[in-house]
Amino acid sequence: MPGGLAPGSGGFGNRTREDRKLVGSLGSQIAAPENLATAGGVAPSASSAAPAFGEAAAGKPAPAAHDRSGMQESLPGDSFETLDRMARAIAARATLGVSPTAATMPWVDWAQHLVRAPGRQMELALQAGRSAARLMKYAAGLAVGQQPPKPFAPDPGDHRFSDEGWSNPPYALLEQGFLAQEKWWGAATAEVRGMKAKNVARVGFLARQALDAYSPSNVPMCNPAVVRRTVAEGGLNLVRGARNLIEDLLGQAAGDERRRPSGFEVGRDVASTEGAIVFQNELIELIQYTPRTAQVRPEPVLFVPAWIMKYYILDLSPHNSLVRYMLDQGFTVFAISWRNPGPQDRDISFDDYRTRGLLPAVAAINAIAGPSPIHACGYCLGGTLLAIAAAKESGDGAAPFASLTFLAAQVDFSQAGDLMLFVDESQIAWLEDMMWDRGVLDTRSMKGAFQILRANDLIWSRRMREYVLGEREEANDLAAWNADPTRMPYRMHAQYLRGLFLENRLTAGRYAVEGRVVALKDISAPVFAVATESDHIAPWRSVYKFHLFTDTELTFVLTNGGHNAGIVSEPGHAGRRYRLSARAPGAGYVDPDTWNARTKPVEGSWWPVWSAWLEGRSGAMAAPPSLGSPGTRFAQIRPAPGAYVLQT
Numbered sequence: 001m002p003g004g005l006a007p008g009s010g011g012f013g014n015r016t017r018e019d020r021k022l023v024g025s026l027g028s029q030i031a032a033p034e035n036l037a038t039a040g041g042v043a044p045s046a047s048s049a050a051p052a053f054g055e056a057a058a059g060k061p062a063p064a065a066h067d068r069s070g071m072q073e074s075l076p077g078d079s080f081e082t083l084d085r086m087a088r089a090i091a092a093r094a095t096l097g098v099s100p101t102a103a104t105m106p107w108v109d110w111a112q113h114l115v116r117a118p119g120r121q122m123e124l125a126l127q128a129g130r131s132a133a134r135l136m137k138y139a140a141g142l143a144v145g146q147q148p149p150k151p152f153a154p155d156p157g158d159h160r161f162s163d164e165g166w167s168n169p170p171y172a173l174l175e176q177g178f179l180a181q182e183k184w185w186g187a188a189t190a191e192v193r194g195m196k197a198k199n200v201a202r203v204g205f206l207a208r209q210a211l212d213a214y215s216p217s218n219v220p221m222c223n224p225a226v227v228r229r230t231v232a233e234g235g236l237n238l239v240r241g242a243r244n245l246i247e248d249l250l251g252q253a254a255g256d257e258r259r260r261p262s263g264f265e266v267g268r269d270v271a272s273t274e275g276a277i278v279f280q281n282e283l284i285e286l287i288q289y290t291p292r293t294a295q296v297r298p299e300p301v302l303f304v305p306a307w308i309m310k311y312y313i314l315d316l317s318p319h320n321s322l323v324r325y326m327l328d329q330g331f332t333v334f335a336i337s338w339r340n341p342g343p344q345d346r347d348i349s350f351d352d353y354r355t356r357g358l359l360p361a362v363a364a365i366n367a368i369a370g371p372s373p374i375h376a377c378g379y380c381l382g383g384t385l386l387a388i389a390a391a392k393e394s395g396d397g398a399a400p401f402a403s404l405t406f407l408a409a410q411v412d413f414s415q416a417g418d419l420m421l422f423v424d425e426s427q428i429a430w431l432e433d434m435m436w437d438r439g440v441l442d443t444r445s446m447k448g449a450f451q452i453l454r455a456n457d458l459i460w461s462r463r464m465r466e467y468v469l470g471e472r473e474e475a476n477d478l479a480a481w482n483a484d485p486t487r488m489p490y491r492m493h494a495q496y497l498r499g500l501f502l503e504n505r506l507t508a509g510r511y512a513v514e515g516r517v518v519a520l521k522d523i524s525a526p527v528f529a530v531a532t533e534s535d536h537i538a539p540w541r542s543v544y545k546f547h548l549f550t551d552t553e554l555t556f557v558l559t560n561g562g563h564n565a566g567i568v569s570e571p572g573h574a575g576r577r578y579r580l581s582a583r584a585p586g587a588g589y590v591d592p593d594t595w596n597a598r599t600k601p602v603e604g605s606w607w608p609v610w611s612a613w614l615e616g617r618s619g620a621m622a623a624p625p626s627l628g629s630p631g632t633r634f635a636q637i638r639p640a641p642g643a644y645v646l647q648t
Contacts, residue, residue: 099430106202113192152179161215165224194517241471264480271312275640278628279364292327295621306381307338316477340647343439348489374404383409435490435582532566
């Protein structure tokens with residue numbers, strides 16, 4: 001689910017003073033949590049009578065509060081609501097942030113429909129019998145020394161059984177028995193007529209998670225690679241693995257869960273491109289980078305990263321830094337570095353990131369580099385924010401952007417991949433109360449949410465490699481960045497989950513900013529959108545929907561790799577390829593699968609393509625602007641990468 005699988009820790013000290021009074025006296029007058037229904041806001045609870053953000057402006061009436069008039073003679077209703085939220089926040093720790101209702105109701109839906117489907121039951125029983133017969137035949141062949149063909153094969157991309165030892169008994173039989181179960185459960189959790197579509201996907205996902213947990217590849221004595229290594233090393237791998245486990249447990253106990261790989265210090269090894277902080281407020285530091293060419297294009301480039309992680313995914317090591325690459329191509333480059341919020345920032349809203357983050361950065365750039373429009377580039381959640389801001393500015397008749405680039409960013413969330421499986425009213429209410437307790441969504445929750453989407457690679461395989469084989473993950477700059485997460489404010493994340501993920505208001509014509517519904521069709525600047533083939537956070541078909549909701553010139557790139565590795569695709573990186581197309585304004589729509597079939601892959605990095613695209617929409621080269629604006633509030637404050645990126 002987007003943000004939140006691990007439990008929150010700590011007490012109730014992060015709540016408002018009024019909420020804490022309830023602990024001492026239930027009968028005292030308690031003010032409800034601050035209304036979140038300002039521009040871009042959403043009410044914190046289902047019982048709030050305030051309109052959710054965007055709805056009032058769209059003409060939709062505000063939801064009515066539950067009628068509790070008969071219950072409020074002795075105690076205020078808000079007191080009961082606060083008690084409920086406390087109870088759910090405590091329970092969320094025990095359930096790892098997962099709503100019990102959201103986890104169990106899909107199974108209830110599945111079981112109720114399956115029990116009324118005798119034909120489907122007979123089909124599954126027949127499949128189980130056939131699978132058992134094939135297994136018995138395979139086992140008989142192994143017993144007499146034969147090498148019969150395996151009756152079951154892993155899914156494409158499943159590398160758990162790639163070791164040659166899985167071809168030999170008894171491991172081959174363990175592998176085939178597990179794969180037979182996996183195939184059967186895949187069929188069993190397929191759609192039963194009458195089931196809700198989302199529940200079909202949920203039960204399939206949950207079944208896979210359960211099966212993955214007890215795969216024979218995760219049992220040391222059942223894994224031939226582990227057994228072979230243990231015999232060869234005389235058990236020393238187990239000693240190293242135990243040491244690794246103890247180190248990690250001690251790190252967690254000490255509150256240091258990141259375990260950053262050594263040799264990747266921020267400001268020295270990563271985020272090392274020269275520059276200065278030229279603007280700072282309570283939410284952002286704006287970095288202006290030192291020019292690397294004698295002349296530059298007059299239109300600056302502004303990177304708007306997601307605040308879900310640190311900005312330097314765009315400025316890793318010098319050889320794979322997108323920031324440095326764009327400087328070398330003759331652009332003036334700026335980047336936003338977001339402050340890592342704490343419990344005191346619980347009331348920062350989603351729209352605050354626009355009004356106190358993006359827009360002040362644009363104003364500062366205009367003051368430093370001149371009035372030329374900006375090439376703005378938004379990554380992931382930063383891209384969603386940029387799209388909203390661009391639609392708002394264009395709708396108001398402003399034109400601050402020369403072009404808009406979106407890297408693995410979504411504006412429509414109806415096909416947002418496995419993250420959507422757990423986005424419903426029950427789960428979001430559960431997460432809201434967990435965040436209400438702490439004031440933020442913490443780093444453990446963020447990390448756990450993304451790991452479970454790729455549990456085989458990021459949980460089970462990692463544990464076997466580090467705690468049984470005794471191997472630590474190879475250090476690299478991307479791993480260092482991934483071990484440096486941030487928190488997210490309660491109010492902002494609640495608004496994001498409800499308004500965008502759950503209700504998909506932006507593309508439904510119900511997302512209001514400052515009292516007016518914004519429309520992506522108002523965007524007039526040319527768009528360059530990049531998606532990645534293996535993205536489990538922003539699936540490429542979801543990113544492709546920019547074609548549906550914009551009429552402007554649109555260039556779309558589909559590159560291989562995942563959400564991060566596909567974007568960090570420097571020239572010279574082996575094995576890189578991309579597909580590219582350009583849509584003229586007003587051209588007809590082509591569905592993503594047809595587009596993919598028609599568009600041929602090109603070997604190499606997409607970075608030079610983007611640079612050339614920007615050059616074609618830029619003016620003549622000229623002398624670079626000064627670093628900051630001396631004598632103004634945009635003067636140099638401190639050297640890059642600044643202070644916010646170092647916050648933990």
